[in-house]
Amino acid sequence: MKKIPTYIISGFLGSGKTTLLQNILKYCKSQQIKAAILLNELGSVNVEKHLFEDENVYELLDGCICCSIQEDLKTTLTSLLAVHPEKPLDALFIEGTGVANPLEIVEVLASLPYVHSFDVQSVISMIDASSYLENQGIFTIKTVRDLLKNQIKGATTVILNKVDLVNEKQLQKIESKLTMVLDTYTQVLKSSYGKVDIVELLQKRSNTTVVSHKHQTGCCDDHAHSTCQHDHKHHHDHVQHASIKTLTIQDVPSVTKRQLKKWLKSLPEGIMRGKGYIFLKEKQGLYPFQYSSNQMYIGDFPQKYATDPCIVLIGKDIDIATIQDSYTSQFSLS
Numbered sequence: 001m002k003k004i005p006t007y008i009i010s011g012f013l014g015s016g017k018t019t020l021l022q023n024i025l026k027y028c029k030s031q032q033i034k035a036a037i038l039l040n041e042l043g044s045v046n047v048e049k050h051l052f053e054d055e056n057v058y059e060l061l062d063g064c065i066c067c068s069i070q071e072d073l074k075t076t077l078t079s080l081l082a083v084h085p086e087k088p089l090d091a092l093f094i095e096g097t098g099v100a101n102p103l104e105i106v107e108v109l110a111s112l113p114y115v116h117s118f119d120v121q122s123v124i125s126m127i128d129a130s131s132y133l134e135n136q137g138i139f140t141i142k143t144v145r146d147l148l149k150n151q152i153k154g155a156t157t158v159i160l161n162k163v164d165l166v167n168e169k170q171l172q173k174i175e176s177k178l179t180m181v182l183d184t185y186t187q188v189l190k191s192s193y194g195k196v197d198i199v200e201l202l203q204k205r206s207n208t209t210v211v212s213h214k215h216q217t218g219c220c221d222d223h224a225h226s227t228c229q230h231d232h233k234h235h236h237d238h239v240q241h242a243s244i245k246t247l248t249i250q251d252v253p254s255v256t257k258r259q260l261k262k263w264l265k266s267l268p269e270g271i272m273r274g275k276g277y278i279f280l281k282e283k284q285g286l287y288p289f290q291y292s293s294n295q296m297y298i299g300d301f302p303q304k305y306a307t308d309p310c311i312v313l314i315g316k317d318i319d320i321a322t323i324q325d326s327y328t329s330q331f332s333l334s
């Protein structure tokens with residue numbers, strides 16, 4: 001089945017995510033694009049329900065899909081696939097809460113089994129130009145500052161919204177601050193009320209590659225072809241230059257904690273996040289693990305629900321072939 005092109009819209013509270021989403025949906029309607037939206041709200045009631053009355057909406061309330069209700073996200077993705085089996089959706093838009101880390105959502109979509117049904121096209125992050133500079137000073141709490149940074153750094157497209165509320169000088173200051181955080185491949189657009197060129201916005205800018213440890217002949221061999229989304233030469237430039245890349249390794253053999261740690265630490269700097277389930281030799285069980293800020297965390301308890309071991313890595317400008325090679329040499333010895 002064709003994968004569903006999926007877009008993640010992130011950005012701090014009030015930055016204009018819903019406003020942008022409405023513009024996108026208007027465009028989809030005009031082009032007969034069959035879209036669904038997944039709205040996530042921190043509160044137990046969606047106060048913006050009325051804005052999406054005619055739309056195919058899935059609501060996830062009372063928590064953040066990137067963390068506290070991540071399992072609900074998985075359940076919703078599963079039921080969404082069950083509802084549209086014959087005539088799949090043309091696009092799925094996921095609007096995270098204002099405090100969501102978009103990379104955590106990418107990780108879910110890149111994990112098994114979802115990676116075979118959803119294809120992350122881009123991570124769009126909204127910035128409220130009228131409060132961006134102020135927020136840099138206000139939020140002295142490191143976790144909030146990190147969150148703001150992750151929302152921007154984890155994006156393939158950044159939209160500097162609410163430019164109607166700032167003057168040229170302020171805008172220049174924001175742009176120069178952003179260049180310090182963003183890499184050159186991140187697309188930066190400016191807008192008022194989320195009015196941007198939607199065709200340009202919906203271009204594919206993110207890459208997910210699926211490889212199987214069992215088929216190390218490469219992801220382009222016959223067996224793996226159906227899941228292969230590698231950087232083929234015939235891809236358009238914007239795909240080759242996509243800054244965020246996701247690598248999903250499936251059929252992972254059992255390893256020791258030490259081996260996993262050693263391998264994760266050996267990864268290139270561009271790797272921003274890692275996550276997955278790994279069968280630990282010493283504990284004879286499938287354990288969840290996390291990797292961020294150069295630190296590995298392994299869950300205290302084995303996974304209760306049936307799932308396959310897999311490793312999801314997300315990074316910027318990463319050379320997937322190099323990672324695959326390092327992975328093969330590390331774990332083939334195990």
Ligand SMILES: Nc1nc2c(ncn2[C@@H]2O[C@H](COP(=O)(O)OP(=O)(O)OP(=O)(O)O)[C@@H](O)[C@H]2O)c(=O)[nH]1
Pocket residue numbers: 011012013014015016017018019020097098126161162163164165191192193194
């Ligand atoms: N002046 C101005 N107001 C805007 C702009 N974009 C959005 N707004 C307004 O800002 C408010 C918040 O916009 P939303 O689109 O709801 O923002 P959001 O990011 O979805 O907000 P959360 O649900 O809190 O995460 C609304 O009142 C919008 O009408 C803009 O470019 N300029």
